[in-house]
Amino acid sequence: MRTLLRRLGYLWNRRRYDAELANDLEFHREMLARQGNTNLGNALALREEARDAWGWTWLDRLSQDVRYAARVLRKSPLFTLAAILMLAIGIGVNVAVFGFFNLVVLRPINVRDPGSLVRFHRRGQTQYAFAVPYPEAAFLREHSRTLAAVIGVNGTSVAVEGEEKPVNANFVTPNFFRELGGASSLGRVLDPAVDEAAGADPVVVLGHGFWLRHFGGDPSAVGRTLRLNGRQATVIGVAAADFGGVGSGVSEPALWAPIAQHPYFVKGSRLLTDLSVESPGVSLWGRLSPGQNASAAEEELRMLAAELRRQYPAEIWENERLLSAPGGYATSMMMGNRRGTGVEQGDPIYPIFALVGTLTLLILTVACGNLGSMLLARGVARQREIAIRVAIGAGNGRLIRQLFTESLLLALLGSAAGLAFGTVVIRSLLAASGAPAWLDPTPDWRVSTFALAIGFASAILFGLTPALQVGRRSSGANLARQVLIGAQVAASCVLLIVTGLLVRALTNATSSSPGFEYKQVVAISPDLARNGYSPARSQAYLDALEERLRATPFVQSVSLALSPPLGHVTISVGTELNGHHVEFQSNYVSPTFFETMELPILRGRAMRLGERRVVVVSDAMARMAWPGEEPLGKTMSFGDNFTVVGISGNVRTVKFGASDTVHAYFPLEDAHLPNLTVMARTSGSPQDLARAAAIAAQSLDSNIFPTVEILSNSFRTNLEGAEYSTLAISSLGLIAQLLACFGIIGVVSYAVSQRTREIGIRMALGAKPAHVLSVVLRHLSLPVLAGLMVGVAGAAGLSHFLRGRLYGISNLDPAAYLAAIAIFLVTVGVAAVRPARKALRIDPWRALRHE
Amino acid sequence: MPSGALTLLILRVLNSGVLHGYAIAQRIHTLSSEVLQVEEGALYPALQKILLKGWATAEWGISETNRKVRFYRLTPAGRKQLASELSDYHRVHEAIQAILRTA
Numbered sequence A: 001m002r003t004l005l006r007r008l009g010y011l012w013n014r015r016r017y018d019a020e021l022a023n024d025l026e027f028h029r030e031m032l033a034r035q036g037n038t039n040l041g042n043a044l045a046l047r048e049e050a051r052d053a054w055g056w057t058w059l060d061r062l063s064q065d066v067r068y069a070a071r072v073l074r075k076s077p078l079f080t081l082a083a084i085l086m087l088a089i090g091i092g093v094n095v096a097v098f099g100f101f102n103l104v105v106l107r108p109i110n111v112r113d114p115g116s117l118v119r120f121h122r123r124g125q126t127q128y129a130f131a132v133p134y135p136e137a138a139f140l141r142e143h144s145r146t147l148a149a150v151i152g153v154n155g156t157s158v159a160v161e162g163e164e165k166p167v168n169a170n171f172v173t174p175n176f177f178r179e180l181g182g183a184s185s186l187g188r189v190l191d192p193a194v195d196e197a198a199g200a201d202p203v204v205v206l207g208h209g210f211w212l213r214h215f216g217g218d219p220s221a222v223g224r225t226l227r228l229n230g231r232q233a234t235v236i237g238v239a240a241a242d243f244g245g246v247g248s249g250v251s252e253p254a255l256w257a258p259i260a261q262h263p264y265f266v267k268g269s270r271l272l273t274d275l276s277v278e279s280p281g282v283s284l285w286g287r288l289s290p291g292q293n294a295s296a297a298e299e300e301l302r303m304l305a306a307e308l309r310r311q312y313p314a315e316i317w318e319n320e321r322l323l324s325a326p327g328g329y330a331t332s333m334m335m336g337n338r339r340g341t342g343v344e345q346g347d348p349i350y351p352i353f354a355l356v357g358t359l360t361l362l363i364l365t366v367a368c369g370n371l372g373s374m375l376l377a378r379g380v381a382r383q384r385e386i387a388i389r390v391a392i393g394a395g396n397g398r399l400i401r402q403l404f405t406e407s408l409l410l411a412l413l414g415s416a417a418g419l420a421f422g423t424v425v426i427r428s429l430l431a432a433s434g435a436p437a438w439l440d441p442t443p444d445w446r447v448s449t450f451a452l453a454i455g456f457a458s459a460i461l462f463g464l465t466p467a468l469q470v471g472r473r474s475s476g477a478n479l480a481r482q483v484l485i486g487a488q489v490a491a492s493c494v495l496l497i498v499t500g501l502l503v504r505a506l507t508n509a510t511s512s513s514p515g516f517e518y519k520q521v522v523a524i525s526p527d528l529a530r531n532g533y534s535p536a537r538s539q540a541y542l543d544a545l546e547e548r549l550r551a552t553p554f555v556q557s558v559s560l561a562l563s564p565p566l567g568h569v570t571i572s573v574g575t576e577l578n579g580h581h582v583e584f585q586s587n588y589v590s591p592t593f594f595e596t597m598e599l600p601i602l603r604g605r606a607m608r609l610g611e612r613r614v615v616v617v618s619d620a621m622a623r624m625a626w627p628g629e630e631p632l633g634k635t636m637s638f639g640d641n642f643t644v645v646g647i648s649g650n651v652r653t654v655k656f657g658a659s660d661t662v663h664a665y666f667p668l669e670d671a672h673l674p675n676l677t678v679m680a681r682t683s684g685s686p687q688d689l690a691r692a693a694a695i696a697a698q699s700l701d702s703n704i705f706p707t708v709e710i711l712s713n714s715f716r717t718n719l720e721g722a723e724y725s726t727l728a729i730s731s732l733g734l735i736a737q738l739l740a741c742f743g744i745i746g747v748v749s750y751a752v753s754q755r756t757r758e759i760g761i762r763m764a765l766g767a768k769p770a771h772v773l774s775v776v777l778r779h780l781s782l783p784v785l786a787g788l789m790v791g792v793a794g795a796a797g798l799s800h801f802l803r804g805r806l807y808g809i810s811n812l813d814p815a816a817y818l819a820a821i822a823i824f825l826v827t828v829g830v831a832a833v834r835p836a837r838k839a840l841r842i843d844p845w846r847a848l849r850h851e
Numbered sequence B: 001m002p003s004g005a006l007t008l009l010i011l012r013v014l015n016s017g018v019l020h021g022y023a024i025a026q027r028i029h030t031l032s033s034e035v036l037q038v039e040e041g042a043l044y045p046a047l048q049k050i051l052l053k054g055w056a057t058a059e060w061g062i063s064e065t066n067r068k069v070r071f072y073r074l075t076p077a078g079r080k081q082l083a084s085e086l087s088d089y090h091r092v093h094e095a096i097q098a099i100l101r102t103a
Helices: A002-012 A014-034 A043-054 A057-075 A077-106 A134-143 A176-180 A208-215 A259-265 A294-311 A349-381 A383-391 A396-432 A445-472 A477-511 A535-551 A619-625 A670-675 A686-700 A711-753 A756-764 A769-805 A814-841 A844-849 B003-015 B021-031 B040-053 B076-102
Strands: A117-123 A127-129 A147-158 A167-172 A184-187 A203-206 A225-228 A231-239 A255-258 A283-288 A321-326 A339-341 A521-525 A555-561 A571-577 A580-589 A601-604 A614-618 A635-638 A640-648 A663-667 A677-682 A707-710 B056-062 B068-074
Touching (some): A002 A014, A002 A043, A014 B021, A077 A396, A077 A445, A077 A711, A134 A294, A147 A259, A225 A255, A231 A259, A255 A259, A349 A477, A521 A711, A535 A677, A571 A635, A686 A707, B021 B040, B040 B068
Parallel strands (some): A614 A640
Antiparallel strands (some): A117 A127, A117 A321, A521 A677
């Protein structure tokens, strides 16, 4: 410790200590000279040796190297600029992907103590649900000891006066703001002491974004009255701009209201009392008590659920568990409110990140390859300088260190530029997709560290080989070049093929028909359940609405469905069928559904009115469950036994995920009636029908505010996302392709120009140009072929991986493969022939004097 | 001469008095009956190490030639170090002697 302090003292006072040392040595010399000993060594070298004991030599050398590297880079600004640009692209795309990953997976959301937040979902023996019925949540809230707080959030869209579309309101337990540390920027937030009471005044807290949009940021909004679904509420405050809290989706809600007020705002709401799985329920979050962990909480909640089941054996599942996941991240909100049977599907976000991450890493590899060959070429051009440095005593190690320092400096600059570039990319993507304000893309320490680390890794990738090469001075340079060409071809090949496959898959998905005719269809959701309709009353209402719609001019067909296509509600089911595991979307429809959607029945028939225990499955599902067998007449055991009576065409909405085409359509059951959506097809204008339908739905019951969707609009919204990904992936592909081609051109023309002298000699000795050319090209063919082979194999492997996860990727798309290979051969050819021809035209004498 | 031995010798000559660098070399030279010759290239790095470890301190003084020069003085830590190095040396020396006598 003392030694270390003294060592630091030497660093601090080095000038003084150095002078003292110099004086010592000088004196020593004088004394030696007095004795007639004049054999004087190099005083400076001696001093340096003595100074070694202080242990700061490396720092001296490093600062020398850095200064020298900076000078070298400044001296060739074009090279430096090109290198930094290349790195900025390579590192930037990786930073962008990692930044997204960080934002949704790694970085805790802006709430108090996110580490102790957990989100729960229900898991029974055969089913799961991400929404928890409110009475169950309230029971857990009351009895749990392992959880210091239980937070429930219910998202409901409500009509706000002055807003065209319904807005998303989050009905929350009043401890929401206090537990999550959400402050107000104006007025106050919800307070359990005031807003929990049964007779409390109806109040809302506005989201910051909604406040800006709706009130134009007017501070006097606080205290005003706002009408939600026609009911008055007092605005008590505006949440802080960076607070989004938690909820069942990442988008920022327009406003928050106490959950106890749900029945007041939403007529007929049974949210507070309904224990059934059909209840919209709440997304359930808990804060672990100090010293408790998630598994202790799960264990306690399992016992509490069992206790509750004794009171409600029908609603609480057998052996029901409430499984926890970390709650303090954006991913915890992306689960939505899915439910289904079997085991819930894993988060689809990871495979997508893995895929995009692989692509961007490949881009970086290609960029590094390009830079490596540039450095290699420069190294040869700098041979003179290096020879001089060797002549005045630079060792190999020192030389390599010097060259690698240059690479590190480049990488550092590239990291900084890449960080800036990546942040701009994230920022513009987030802005374009309308992400909430609290998803802040400013790079945090994770992203900055990542940029630095990946810069360092790329310095090793692009800098070490050329440095070693130059250090060793030319022996084996040829082999290194060959390996470099091969690696570059391989990486570029994978990139090219995979992006080709992806772009083709996405364009297929977006350009081809979804399997049904959506353009003329309107979906009307009267949301009877929210208005307290019983099944019998719903039946009457729906009959009347259907009647009205049929009587509307141009309407061709009317039907009912539980989950309208392109809607937000999907019920996914995983089950064993005929020994195959099948994941499908289940839907409950009226017999005319297939006619309304113009969804073809390929074989068999649709269900008949009043028929039970039958099912129509999609072609994809039939192939999955009964491959090579006759599906008609087969029995599907799913609660009850259902007989397959028909095979429908596949419905394909644009989503990543192959299970999308696998559908089963069951006949409607009475319990579904309050939740049904009415679908109507018109031969006239869908806009007119939408207007007429809204009027019809309200005239039957003035309390109903139906959601009317024109399916072609929903389809377009759906498409926008996919088009966006296509665009993103295509531009990634384009960047990669450009980088790859530049790299190949650079490497190949460098390799050929290195042989200018040899070509000159061959020509002087009378070789024919064609022969010389073929020798040069043959020399290149080995690494190019090897690279192509590795690249194609890698691409095949990657696309096999993709096929399992993404929709519409074919394993062997010959067009994509052939196109990639052709692009490569042409690029290599062009790259090789140009410098070769230049070399061929050269005067042999000049070629011999070359260098 | 191994560098560890040089350190031991420097510590030993400093133990009997405050000396400047050249005098240390001279002292070793004469005491060894002109067998051991300490070069600058070895002496000054060793002295720097001794200073760094805190076994000696340097102070300004006037040399016999009337010149400003640094004198090195052993610290208590240096004395301790000398004692332990000496006992180490003796042990190893005995051991080697024992082998040479009997083998």
